[in-house]
Amino acid sequence: MKKKALFLSACLLIVFFLWYGCAPPQPQQFPTGEIAADEYDPEVWGKVYPLHYESWLATKEPKPAGTSKYKRGWDDDLIVYDKLSEFPFLGLLYNGWGFGIEYNEPRGHYYAVTDQLEIDPSRVSPGGVCLGCKTPFHRQMSETHGLDGYLKKPFREAVAMLPEKLQELGPACIDCHNPDPWELTTKKAHLENGLLAIAKQDPSRQELRMLACAQCHVTYTVPRDQQMKVAGDITLPWRNGKWGDISIEGIIEDLLSDYSRLEWTQKVTGFKMPFIRHPEFELFSKGSVHFNAGVACADCHMPYTRKGSYKISDHDVTSPLKADLRACAQCHTQSKEWLTERIHHTQDRTASLILRAGYATATCAKLFETLHAAQQDGAAVAPELYEAAKDNYMQAFLRVVFINAENSTGFHNPAEAGRVLGDAIAFAGRSEGLLRQLLAGAGLDPGLEVALELGKYLNGRGEAGLDFVPDQEFHDPFDNQPHFLSDAAKGL
């Protein structure tokens, strides 16, 4: 008996030594070094944190093509994907300003400012204010030079005011880090004001792993005066929100509350309009399963990764699908195929509803066009019906923009995305009914289908004369959309 016990413990000892002797050494944390508090240049940070610098610089590289179904931004096929060709109704709805001329899928952080210099100049016509969620110098520049000296300066002149070496620098170490980079922080003034508006104080470390991204991946407006000229720095329409509850209803109420939110005039309807940009933080934090479970943006977009003998947060921020879903495996035991299928399950449904809501809203825009022409010819229009049609239209339009501008095609919050699009379809349906009633009153019958004439809006756009690219268009994965609108009526 004693012999047996001795033998067993000897075996255990051997196993113990084999295990620890042969296992790879545990990865270590990267050592901390000295960085000056006002150091903007990532190359200087890179002298102390070479692995992080190299990983951050990798956002410059194209990602493997064919790995993401809906976010084919900057992949190694080097094709630029045009959102207006992917969702052609956007060409009609955004006609009247820069977004209706050139609107591309995002690419890596490295190109944030470069892409602004390369895109059709109409997109940066407001001036220096457009650098708000791009250059790390924005806060210092707007505080030093103000409205006339910087925010309203023609875009290229504003860029030329930045230190020469760092003019095209986008999201930089200093945006997210204190000199000790184990402490995350945020630097953007607009986010500081936004957090004040929702009374959010003292964010935890896990919340900062979200807010570092919310410095830019939030919606904002460029405030205007009554002549629609730029009147200040970007602001977040969050005044009706709370932490974990910045709803589309609250955002729309804020956006429609005063003229300073009206940034452009929609050509087809002649309406002055607000706009919504990349609301990743707002959609995600509105009670998504992951937000409620305490998961942050960085968990999925900056997973821990092994570099040599160190474990670092991956700074090559991109779509998790383009990074082999390594991030998900930190928490999920399911296979890559299962996770990919779950992402597509949500995205296919969202894309289908985006098409339904987008075309229904575009149909209303064309009916307003016909109605306004009839009014010009003297047709009488009942004002309360007209106001109701317009109000329902605005409600539909802003919901369509919200989910379309959000970059996860529903994944960040599947149920909320479905809810918002369902409401958009209902608001557009109500508006169309009222518009048809008004047109009938004026003796006009728009017919079974309203011709959208999309080719007119999508071809020959801007300085480069951009055209619709048919093979980039997203079609309804469930094939229901053709029941609502024929190809002939689309007019492409």
Ligand code: HEC
């Ligand atoms: C200073 C502003 C800023 C900050 C901070 C920022 N982003 Fe971005 N992000 C951008 C811009 C601008 C783009 C689009 C760049 C382009 O298309 O040229 C972008 C693009 C992306 C993309 C698409 C990349 C691709 O390969 O297509 C992802 C994913 C992303 N950001 C996630 C994040 C996450 C996660 C965080 C926080 C860890 C974050 N971003 C912080 C501004 C920012």
Ligand code: HEC
């Ligand atoms: C649970 C994981 C998860 C979390 C948390 C998460 N994302 Fe994502 N994100 C994804 C997935 C999956 C996609 C879809 C990628 C695709 O379709 O290629 C995506 C897409 C994106 C994109 C578009 C990527 C591209 O290539 O164009 C951006 C930008 C983005 N997320 C930013 C954020 C921000 C900001 C947060 C926090 C507010 C966040 N994400 C939180 C998983 C996550």
Ligand code: HEC
């Ligand atoms: C968009 C925001 C963002 C930018 C830009 C950024 N980081 Fe980070 N960084 C993070 C996040 C998020 C973490 C994870 C921190 C945590 O969990 O506390 C991190 C972690 C780190 C760490 C701690 C160790 C680790 O790997 O988790 C170091 C060091 C670091 N970053 C260096 C850099 C350097 C150097 C640059 C510029 C070349 C940079 N970062 C740019 C967001 C950013």
Ligand code: HEC
């Ligand atoms: C930091 C941990 C963490 C990461 C990283 C993470 N998840 Fe999750 N995920 C969770 C938790 C927690 C839940 C809640 C359900 C549960 O307890 O299993 C969840 C739920 C889900 C669900 C079910 C959602 C629902 O609506 O019921 C899916 C699908 C999912 N995750 C996919 C992903 C994908 C894809 C990624 C990578 C892009 C990812 N997750 C990354 C922790 C994580």
